[in-house]
Amino acid sequence: MKSFPYSRQWITKKDIKAVTKSLTSKLITQGQLVKQFEAEICQLTGAAYAVAVSSGTAALHLAVLALELDSFTGITSPLSFVASANCILYSGGKVKFSDVDPVYHNIDPLGFGKTLTSDTRLLIPVDYAGHPCDWDKIRTIAKRQNLFIIRDACHSLGSLYQGKQAGSGDWADMTVFSFHPLKAITTGEGGMIVTNHAQLAEKCQILRAHGIIKDPDRLSHQPDPWYYEMQSLGYNYRITEFQSALGISQIKKLPMFIQQRRKIAEVYHQELGGIKWIDLPREAVHCRSAYHLYPVEINYKQFGLTRKDLMLALRKNNIFTQVHYIPIHYQPYYRNRFGFNLGDFPNAETFYQRTLSLPIYPKMKKKDAKFVSQCIKKILQIK
Numbered sequence: 603m604k605s606f607p608y609s610r611q612w613i614t615k616k617d618i619k620a621v622t623k624s625l626t627s628k629l630i631t632q633g634q635l636v637k638q639f640e641a642e643i644c645q646l647t648g649a650a651y652a653v654a655v656s657s658g659t660a661a662l663h664l665a666v667l668a669l670e671l672d673s674f675t676g677i678t679s680p681l682s683f684v685a686s687a688n689c690i691l692y693s694g695g696k697v698k699f700s701d702v703d704p705v706y707h708n709i710d711p712l713g714f715g716k717t718l719t720s721d722t723r724l725l726i727p728v729d730y731a732g733h734p735c736d737w738d739k740i741r742t743i744a745k746r747q748n749l750f751i752i753r754d755a756c757h758s759l760g761s762l763y764q765g766k767q768a769g770s771g772d773w774a775d776m777t778v779f780s781f782h783p784l785k786a787i788t789t790g791e792g793g794m795i796v797t798n799h800a801q802l803a804e805k806c807q808i809l810r811a812h813g814i815i816k817d818p819d820r821l822s823h824q825p826d827p828w829y830y831e832m833q834s835l836g837y838n839y840r841i842t843e844f845q846s847a848l849g850i851s852q853i854k855k856l857p858m859f860i861q862q863r864r865k866i867a868e869v870y871h872q873e874l875g876g877i878k879w880i881d882l883p884r885e886a887v888h889c890r891s892a893y894h895l896y897p898v899e900i901n902y903k904q905f906g907l908t909r910k911d912l913m914l915a916l917r918k919n920n921i922f923t924q925v926h927y928i929p930i931h932y933q934p935y936y937r938n939r940f941g942f943n944l945g946d947f948p949n950a951e952t953f954y955q956r957t958l959s960l961p962i963y964p965k966m967k968k969k970d971a972k973f974v975s976q977c978i979k980k981i982l983q984i985k
């Protein structure tokens with residue numbers, strides 16, 4: 603029986619060939635393919651610089667570090683993967699959350715006002731489910747308050763805002779992508795920072811390889827042939843050549859991948875639209891979502907069952923749904939350490955109570971999405 607996960611990568615024979623070929627070259631880490639992958643992401647997004655790293659989390663960490671902030675507060679969305687907030691803690695900052703809007707579930711620019719304090723230096727808005735944030739408003743507020751913006755675009759590679767790709771650099775100081783298998787394209791594990799600022803890109807480059815510098819022009823004295831210097835505290839966040847080979851091969855398919863995801867979303871719109879007590883993802887006029895997720899909101903009570911009942915009944919049909927996300931401030935670590943409470947961010951929490959992410963991935967067929975929709979309708983007894 604066919605099974606339907608909420609997401610799944612699509613690796614082709616061509617991808618495998620590209621990876622295999624890269625494995626026979628002399629360098630299998632930090633060679634030409636890393637540079638080529640970075641160049642292709644620049645070309646796609648329109649950003650001037652790109653730095654490929656070992657994960658989206660590493661990309662977020664380095665992006666925050668590159669800003670060289672001292673005792674600062676960073677604000678992100680409570681409705682995200684934990685990495686969006688953790689990167690602030692890694693870098694010695696204080697985390698605050700600002701609630702999402704009830705329609706697109708992205709951080710609400712109107713809510714920042716009461717969250718801002720004098721030490722707030724950084725915003726990390728997340729394009730939830732692949733739908734761009736209200737970037738014009740976010741940029742305006744950030745400029746006025748002198749805040750840096752790191753765009754967590756781990757869901758939104760291939761999305762458009764006012765016709766521009768995520769990562770274009772018009773709205774954020776840096777944009778971060780993930781190439782985890784469930785994201786728009788994959789390198790196994792992998793991530794990327796893109797920016798229009800040469801200095802920030804250079805800092806990320808140095809920090810991804812231990813903070814070590816070999817360029818003779820940048821060393822403190824004329825070097826001996828073996829000489830290098832560690833000038834800052836970096837990490838090993840390098841990506842490999844063979845991961846980059848996969849990335850280069852995958853990025854060619856990104857337009858098709860996004861188109862396929864949008865086709866599946868369209869089927870769900872048709873099959874589940876207009877049903878009372880079910881709300882579907884919406885798309886703002888100036889936005890094109892990448893549909894990383896398809897989170898529906900259901901008022902389970904009205905159908906006489908719980909979310910767990912629905913999830914388990916779907917599982918019997920080999921349909922595997924998921925919930926994105928348990929709000930970050932609900933996590934024991936955040937609650938115990940920082941005293942966050944239930945009720946702190948009502949929009950994120952209400953959404954969390956109702957949401958369910960339906961299967962959506964490029965290889966999914968229209969008839970698969972119809973099958974999923976019909977199963978949902980059957981279980982909820984909708985005629």
Ligand SMILES: *Cc1c(COP(=O)(O)O)cnc(C)c1O
Pocket residue numbers: 657658659660682683685686728754756757780781782791792793
């Ligand atoms: C996946 C994801 C990350 C982390 O990316 P990894 O490559 O898994 O480290 C960060 N933020 C968001 C919103 C994500 O979905």
